[in-house]
Amino acid sequence: MIELAIQRLREDAVVPARAYPGDAGLDLAACERLELGPGERAVVGTGLAVAIPEGYAGFVQPRSGLASRHGISVVNAPGLIDSGYRGELRVVLLNTDRAESFVVEPGMRIAQLVVLPVPQLELVETEELPESERGVRGFGSSRAR
Numbered sequence: 001m002i003e004l005a006i007q008r009l010r011e012d013a014v015v016p017a018r019a020y021p022g023d024a025g026l027d028l029a030a031c032e033r034l035e036l037g038p039g040e041r042a043v044v045g046t047g048l049a050v051a052i053p054e055g056y057a058g059f060v061q062p063r064s065g066l067a068s069r070h071g072i073s074v075v076n077a078p079g080l081i082d083s084g085y086r087g088e089l090r091v092v093l094l095n096t097d098r099a100e101s102f103v104v105e106p107g108m109r110i111a112q113l114v115v116l117p118v119p120q121l122e123l124v125e126t127e128e129l130p131e132s133e134r135g136v137r138g139f140g141s142s143r144a145r
Helices: 064-070
Strands: 005-008 026-029 034-036 041-045 048-051 056-061 072-074 079-081 090-095 102-104 109-117
Touching: 034 041, 034 090, 064 072, 090 109
Parallel strands: none
Antiparallel strands: 005 048, 026 109, 034 102, 041 090, 056 079, 056 109, 072 090
16 A cells, blocks of 8 residues: 555645545545536636655546536546646536536535556667557557458
8 A cells, every 4th residue: 555645735625535445536626616607617726735656646537427417527637647746736627518507616526536656667769669460550440340
């Protein structure tokens, strides 16, 4: 098990928690109120900072319940938190609903934080890449041919 250091930047910030034992994501809660009109996006503060351990990265994911019931998503999903970042965790929310506004209230769970190991890579420039079954076939290439 690894430790994740968390700092409250605001007194009313909610410390992330898992909804159920064994969940991969820690729920992130809003620390401010705002209204997202249809098609609008906004950056929502959590009032928290974290120290992701070296060799790991944090990934901010949408919450499936907000997405399915209200059309609320995270624009840059997954948002990336590097191990050296110590600023406030902020979530870029998007209201995809074409008709209804959505109100974010303080304490509302708006996203999930997943922390995963990220290997250190050594880049090796080469004249030719090794062959693979897929080759150069791109987006949509796995559809039935």
